Amino acid sequence: MIRSVTAVDERVRQRIPNSSFGAGKENSIGAMRAAEFSSRLNECLHSRCEIVLAISVRHENGVRHFMVNQDSDGSFYCEHHHEKSVSDLVSFYTTTKTPLSSSSGVRLKRPIERPQWLLNHDAIRLVKKLGEGAFGEVFLAEYSSGNEVMQVAVKTMREEATREARLKFMKEARLMRRYEHRHVVRINGVAVHEHPLMIVMEFCPGGSLLSHLRKEKGKLSSSTKLRFAIEAAEGMAYLHKQKCIHRDIAARNVLLSSKQEVKISDFGMSDDKLIVKDDKLDKVPVKWLAPETMQEKVYSNKTDVWSYGVLVWEIYAEGAEPYAGFSNLQTRAKIVAQDYRMEMPKDTPSSVSKLVVHGCWAKNPSDRPEFSKIVKTLKGKA
The missing domain is CATH 3.30.200.20 (Phosphorylase Kinase; domain 1)
Structure with a gap:
């Protein structure tokens, strides 16, 4: 009986050692030199997840992938030769220079080291x-x-x-x-x-910024609120410099370190494209969306700036819900059809209010400032 290596077989888990070689799908296989190889656990593709182990080898002008099978006794093999572990199997083919298959003639030479980011x-x-x-x-x-x-x-x-x-x-x-x-x-x-x-x-022991704002309501100084806004803008300026559109900037997705420093988190919606078109807006947080996202379902670095403006409003409102009393549908209608903008909380410095309402929430995306400029503006008020 031949089996692939499945994720639910504890015996198989124990037989796959924490090898120093090997990589996941992220490894740059295209950069392999001749006869270099890595063992790879291919991605789960079905509703019942199955992990398939393969050895990928640079050969001539391409990369060849050889499936590692498991026999009924738990041993592993590529064609005929069996070993008790994947590591032993690879060692056999590396030391003896036996081809992985008789038809291919492919031999193993140099392993690609396991990258540090691939954890056990x-x-x-x-x-x-x-x-x-x-x-x-x-x-x-x-x-x-x-x-x-x-x-x-x-x-x-x-x-x-x-x-x-x-x-x-x-x-x-x-x-x-x-x-x-x-x-x-x-x-x-x-x-x-x-x-x-x-x-x-x-790990950020301070929890989410949203929870902190609500917990410390009435206790946060103006300088602390401004610092939160500056640090969030610095994080976003860096991400935009790295060509990252976050797409979900909000107080709930900002964490605090043990020193109460802001940390931008939750990259589940993020992308590395200049403009992202997404037709699925049914489950997104509407009250943080820019008007062009609501209308055209597009995201850009400028839609991040709009969402950041809502984040700053949350900071000065100490965790209150934006557009309170309005449904998502009503919020969309007021922003898109009526050009409605929220008033900033009463203790917001006038310069910060101006930056948010007339800058971050400008109707024309090109009129919204870059995060590098936002940082300079806010630091000038610190």
């Missing part, structure tokens, strides 16, 4: 659930790296999630790996060799 599930211990979403949960966890154990946040993906949800999950991780800034949540890596799939990232 064994190094992650889930401690406490922090939240729950449509396709998974977020946990406080401990991550062991060498002799160091650190607190991290872990975002998980349920095994029964759709293929589309899994692709979005991995895209979020891929985007986050590119970013390193003091006001953007840092990713440690991903764990994809078992279930649940995990994104491991910086």
Whole structure:
């Protein structure tokens, strides 16, 4: 009986070692040199998730993929030769120079080292659930790296999630790996060799900015509110410089460090395109959307600026709901048809109010300032 390597077989898990070679789908296979190889766990494609192990080898002018099968006794093989573990199988083909298949004549030479961002599930211990979403949960966890154990946040993906949800999950991780800034949540890596799939990232003990604003209502100084606005703008200025459109800027998606520093988070809707067209607006937070998104279903760096304006309103309103008393449909009608703009809370500095109402919320996207200019303007008021 021949089996592929499935995600639900504990015996198989134990037989796949934490090898120093190998990569997930993110590895740059196109950059391989001749005879370089990596072992890869291909993405789950079906409603019942199945993990398929393959060895990818640079050969002549292309990359060849060889399926690793599992026999009924638990051993692994590519064509005829069996070994008790994948690591032993790879070692056999590397040391003996035996072709992976008689028809291909492909031999293994140099392994591609496992990238640091590809983590092992064994190094992650889930401690406490922090939240729950449509396709998974977020946990406080401990991550062991060498002799160091650190607190991290872990975002998980349920095994029964759709293929589309899994692709979005991995895209979020891929985007986050590119970013390193003091006001953007840092990713440690991903764990994809078992279930649940995990994104491991910086833990922010201060929780969400929205919760903090509501908890500290009436206690926050004007300088603290301004600092929150500046730090969020600095994080967004960095992301835009990296060609990232966040698409979901709001106080609920901003976290606070142990020192109450702002960290932009939640890249589930983010993209690395200049303009994004998205016809699915049925489940998006309408009250943070720019008018052109409501009308034309487009996102850009300028729609992020509009949403940031709503975030600043939330900061000075100490976590109140924007457009209170209006439904999503009413909010859309007032913004699009009536050019309605909210008044800023009464203790907002006039210069900040002007920046938001006449800058961030300008009807014409080209009239909205870049985040670099927003930072300079706000710092001039600090």
